[in-house]
Amino acid sequence: MKLDGKTAFVTGAGSGLGRAICLAFAAEGARVCVTDIDEDSAAEVAAACGEATEGAFSLRCDVADSASVRAAFTAFTERAGDIDILVNNAGIIHTDPDLLEAMEQTTQAQLMELFSGGPITTHIDTVEHLTDEMFDRMIKIHLYGTFYCTREALPRMRESGKGGRIINMASIMGTASLTGFADYCAAKGGILAFTRAVAREAASYGVLVNAISPGFIDTPLVDPLSDDQKKAITMQIPLGRFGTPEEVAATAVFLAGESGTYFTGQSVSPNGGIYMSQ
Numbered sequence: 001m002k003l004d005g006k007t008a009f010v011t012g013a014g015s016g017l018g019r020a021i022c023l024a025f026a027a028e029g030a031r032v033c034v035t036d037i038d039e040d041s042a043a044e045v046a047a048a049c050g051e052a053t054e055g056a057f058s059l060r061c062d063v064a065d066s067a068s069v070r071a072a073f074t075a076f077t078e079r080a081g082d083i084d085i086l087v088n089n090a091g092i093i094h095t096d097p098d099l100l101e102a103m104e105q106t107t108q109a110q111l112m113e114l115f116s117g118g119p120i121t122t123h124i125d126t127v128e129h130l131t132d133e134m135f136d137r138m139i140k141i142h143l144y145g146t147f148y149c150t151r152e153a154l155p156r157m158r159e160s161g162k163g164g165r166i167i168n169m170a171s172i173m174g175t176a177s178l179t180g181f182a183d184y185c186a187a188k189g190g191i192l193a194f195t196r197a198v199a200r201e202a203a204s205y206g207v208l209v210n211a212i213s214p215g216f217i218d219t220p221l222v223d224p225l226s227d228d229q230k231k232a233i234t235m236q237i238p239l240g241r242f243g244t245p246e247e248v249a250a251t252a253v254f255l256a257g258e259s260g261t262y263f264t265g266q267s268v269s270p271n272g273g274i275y276m277s278q
Contacts, residue, residue: 163206215271
């Protein structure tokens with residue numbers, strides 16, 4: 001039981017990576033607070049966690065709203081006391097069908113031009129079509145959400161005298177980038193820089209701050225990708241497949257447990273080899 005006696009607060013935990021992390025933490029003995037903007041999904045995951053370790057519960061938390069984050073942490077403290085582990089996992093990608101269709105058509109046209117000997121004359125113009133609201137929402141949920149939750153967790157961890165662990169969900173796209181997703185890449189790059197800065201600041205009172213930078217993982221976030229796009233990505237992965245949420249969750253368990261005591265300010269990247277310089 002690698003996390004026996006620990007209490008964890010996980011955001012965006014109603015599905016995907018967050019759900020897998022909560023289940024993995026509970027299986028290792030942690031009491032898990034499952035938070036999500038979708039209260040029903042969070043409650044379902046909390047119930048599943050409770051089958052492994054008693055005391056799991058759920059809270060609504062909109063990480064893009066500092067007041068919602070503050071209220072969630074207040075409720076958490078009243079119910080669970082000290083926080084040992086924070087996982088800043090909540091995130092989105094664009095799901096606008098018109099934007100996704102345009103990207104798919106452009107990508108297909110570029111591939112045809114390359115296969116016919118080029119040059120590329122069909123240009124991707126996603127940045128030009130990002131509205132202020134779309135860009136703001138992407139940054140708010142990823143980067144601001146990570147900041148809001150970290151700001152609440154740090155003083156609680158310091159005052160407990162026990163230190164703690166903060167795990168931020170970044171991405172290989174924070175360094176490698178991805179055509180058509182400039183705002184997502186900017187958000188994840190910001191999380192990586194934020195992770196390093198907070199790790200320096202919190203080291204003196206025993207809080208270890210790290211990031212997980214997954215490659216392409218089989219979660220609902222990749223559902224908007226077409227089958228052709230998924231095949232093209234898979235061809236670039238040396239292991240020949242997308243990762244599983246459980247493989248990312250295992251990385252979170254490592255960083256949260258006693259095996260990760262000399263890791264801080266790092267980015268650990270389960271990516272199947274697609275980006276080996278990470």
